[in-house]
Amino acid sequence: MASSATTRCFFSPFNVSAFSCIYLLIPFYLMESKQMGKKLNNGFAAVKPNLTEKCTINRRTGCIKARAAVNTIETVNSPSDYPSFQTESQQDDTPASKVQYWLELADPDFYRMGFVRSMRAYGVEFREGPNGFGVYASKDIEPSRRAKVVMEIPLELMLTISQKTPWMFFPDIIPVGHPIFDIINSTHPETDWDLRMACLLLYAFDHDKNFWQLYGDFLPSVEECTSLLLATEDDLKELHDENLASTMRKEKARAQEFWEKNWVLFCDIFITLISKKLHFVSMFIFLQHSAMPLKVKRLARDSERFIWAVSMAQTRHINFRIRVGSLVQDANIFAPYADMLNHSCQPNCFFHWRFRDRMFEVMTNAGQRIKKGEEMTVNYMSGQRNNMLMQRYGFSSLSNPWDVLPFSGNARIHLDSFLSVFNISGSHADYYHNTKLANEGDNFVDGAVLAAARTLPTWSEGDIPPIPSLEIKAVKILQEECQQILAQYSTTSKQDQHILDSTPEMSWTREAAIKYRLHRKLFVEKVIEALDIYQDRILF
Numbered sequence: 001m002a003s004s005a006t007t008r009c010f011f012s013p014f015n016v017s018a019f020s021c022i023y024l025l026i027p028f029y030l031m032e033s034k035q036m037g038k039k040l041n042n043g044f045a046a047v048k049p050n051l052t053e054k055c056t057i058n059r060r061t062g063c064i065k066a067r068a069a070v071n072t073i074e075t076v077n078s079p080s081d082y083p084s085f086q087t088e089s090q091q092d093d094t095p096a097s098k099v100q101y102w103l104e105l106a107d108p109d110f111y112r113m114g115f116v117r118s119m120r121a122y123g124v125e126f127r128e129g130p131n132g133f134g135v136y137a138s139k140d141i142e143p144s145r146r147a148k149v150v151m152e153i154p155l156e157l158m159l160t161i162s163q164k165t166p167w168m169f170f171p172d173i174i175p176v177g178h179p180i181f182d183i184i185n186s187t188h189p190e191t192d193w194d195l196r197m198a199c200l201l202l203y204a205f206d207h208d209k210n211f212w213q214l215y216g217d218f219l220p221s222v223e224e225c226t227s228l229l230l231a232t233e234d235d236l237k238e239l240h241d242e243n244l245a246s247t248m249r250k251e252k253a254r255a256q257e258f259w260e261k262n263w264v265l266f267c268d269i270f271i272t273l274i275s276k277k278l279h280f281v282s283m284f285i286f287l288q289h290s291a292m293p294l295k296v297k298r299l300a301r302d303s304e305r306f307i308w309a310v311s312m313a314q315t316r317h318i319n320f321r322i323r324v325g326s327l328v329q330d331a332n333i334f335a336p337y338a339d340m341l342n343h344s345c346q347p348n349c350f351f352h353w354r355f356r357d358r359m360f361e362v363m364t365n366a367g368q369r370i371k372k373g374e375e376m377t378v379n380y381m382s383g384q385r386n387n388m389l390m391q392r393y394g395f396s397s398l399s400n401p402w403d404v405l406p407f408s409g410n411a412r413i414h415l416d417s418f419l420s421v422f423n424i425s426g427s428h429a430d431y432y433h434n435t436k437l438a439n440e441g442d443n444f445v446d447g448a449v450l451a452a453a454r455t456l457p458t459w460s461e462g463d464i465p466p467i468p469s470l471e472i473k474a475v476k477i478l479q480e481e482c483q484q485i486l487a488q489y490s491t492t493s494k495q496d497q498h499i500l501d502s503t504p505e506m507s508w509t510r511e512a513a514i515k516y517r518l519h520r521k522l523f524v525e526k527v528i529e530a531l532d533i534y535q536d537r538i539l540f
C-alpha cells in the first residue's frame with residue numbers, strides 16, 4: 001500500500017543560505033536568567049514565599065512551589081529552609097488579584113538552542129508556573145492598534161505534516177522508502193492525525209542532529225503530562241464522568257492497538273524465533289522479509305513510549321493553514337516554544353503564519369495591554385466544553401464560557417433581564433462582560449456567568465416585560481435542578497478541594513481528574529448563585 005513515491009518534501013528545496021544568519025537569542029533572557037534564576041549550590045532557585053502560604057512540590061524540578069498568596073519573596077538556600085510550610089487546606093482568602101505564583105525561569109539551555117534560523121522572541125520569557133511551563137511577559141506591553149509579534153518560529157524548527165494525502169512533511173526528514181513512512185501511510189487521513197504526529201515526533205528524536213533531540217528535553221515526561229491517555233484506571237474513576245472515562249479508555253486502546261500492529265508484531269515473532277533457537281541464517285531471512293525492521297522498533301520499544309508520544313501530539317500540536325509560495329496546506333504542526341503557551345478562554349495572544357519568510361508567529365491581540373509578569377495565553381479550543389478540553393489536553397477551566405448544564409424542565413427565565421442584571425452584551429456566540437456598565441470592583445461576572453447566560457433555559461418575546469413572581473418561580477425550579485445535578489456526585493466541592501489541598505504528591509493526571517469534577521461542581525454552584533442575584537435584582 002505504501003509507496004515511497006508519494007513521499008514529498010512539503011516545499012521546494014529551502015535555500016538555507018538566504019537565512020543563514022543565526023539570530024542572537026534575546027539578550028535579556030540571559031540577563032534575566034542570571035538575575036532571577038539564581039541557581040544555588042544545591043540547584044534550588046532563590047525564592048521563598050512568605051510562610052502563610054500553602055506550598056507544594058514542583059514535580060518537574062523537585063522544587064517547592066507556592067500555590068496560594070505570596071506577598072513577600074525572600075532568598076532561601078534549600079527546601080529545608082521552609083520550616084513551616086502548611087499542607088492543610090487553604091485557609092487564606094486573599095483576593096485572586098493578589099495571588100502570585102512562584103515562577104521558576106526555564107533552564108537557560110532552553111533559550112540557546114539554535115538551528116540555521118533560531119527562534120526569536122520579544123519581551124517574553126519561559127517560566128514554570130502552576131500549569132507547567134508557560135510564557136510570561138518580561139516587560140509591559142502597551143496596547144497598540146496593530147497586533148504585535150512576540151515570538152517567531154522558523155519553519156525549519158517545526159515538525160509539520162499535511163492533514164491529507166499525499167503526505168507532505170517539513171522538514172523532509174523521512175527518507176524515501178523508510179518503513180516509518182509505511183506506518184504513517186497506513187493511518188486514516190481524517191481521524192489519525194495524532195498517531196501520525198506521534199510517529200513523526202519519535203522519528204525526529206531518533207534523527208541525527210535534529211533540533212527535536214534537544215527540544216525533547218523540555219517536553220513533559222510521562223509523569224508530568226496531564227493527558228488522560230496516560231491516566232490510570234483509578235484516575236479515570238476520579239473524573240466522576242463515565243462518558244469521558246470511557247472515551248479515554250477507547251482512545252488509549254486505539255493508540256495501544258496501533259503500537260501493537262506496527263511495533264509488537266516484529267518483536268513477538270523475533271522472540272518466538274529466538275525461543276525456538278532458529279539458526280541465525282533463518283533469522284536473517286526473516287529480518288529481510290519482516291515488515292517491521294529493528295530501526296523502527298527502537299523508536300517506541302514499549303507501548304508507554306508510543307502512548308506518551310500520542311499524548312504529546314494531542315496536547316501540543318497545532319492545526320494550521322500555512323502557505324509556502326503558491327502552495328496552501330492544512331497542516332498538523334509541532335511548533336517549538338509556541339507550544340509552551342497555556343490556554344485561556346480570554347487569551348491575549350494568537351498564532352499567525354507569515355508566509356513571506358515562512359515564520360510561525362505568536363502575536364498579541366491588537367489593543368491588548370499585558371503587564372510585566374502576566375501570563376501570555378492562546379485559546380486552544382474556542383466554543384468547547386470542559387469535557388472536550390479534558391479529553392484532548394487533560395485540564396479543565398474553572399470559568400469556561402461554553403460549559404453546559406442539562407436542564408430538562410419547562411422553567412425559563414427572561415433572557416434580556418438576565419443579561420442586563422449581569423451587564424452582558426453581545427450576541428449569543430460573542431457574549432462578553434461589559435465592564436463599562438458594571439460597578440467598580442464587581443468581580444462576580446466571569447466565564448461561568450457567560451456560560452450560565454448561554455445554558456439557562458430562557459424566554460424572550462419582543463418587548464413583553466417579565467413578571468417578577470413568575471421569574472422567581474422559574475428561578476426556584478432551575479436552582480432545584482442544579483441541586484439535583486450536584487446530588488449525583490459522591491463528593492462535594494469542598495471535599496474535592498480538601499483532597500487537592502491535602503495531597504500535594506498526587507499525580508498530575510489524578511489532580512487534573514479531581515479538578516475536572518471540582519470545576520463542574522463550582523460551575524453549578526455559580527449558576528445557583530447567579531440565579532439568586534438575578535431574583536434579588538429583578539425585584540428592585
Ligand SMILES: C[S@@+](CC[C@H](N)C(=O)[O-])C[C@H]1O[C@@H](n2cnc3c(N)ncnc32)[C@H](O)[C@@H]1O
Nearest residue numbers: 131132133226315316339340341342343393395
Ligand atoms: C501546549 S502545552 C502548554 C505548555 C505546558 N504547560 C508545558 O508545561 O509544557 C498544553 C498543556 O499545558 C497545560 N495547560 C495549558 N493550559 C492550561 C490551563 N489553562 N490550565 C491548566 N493546564 C493547562 C495542560 O497540561 C496541557 O496539556
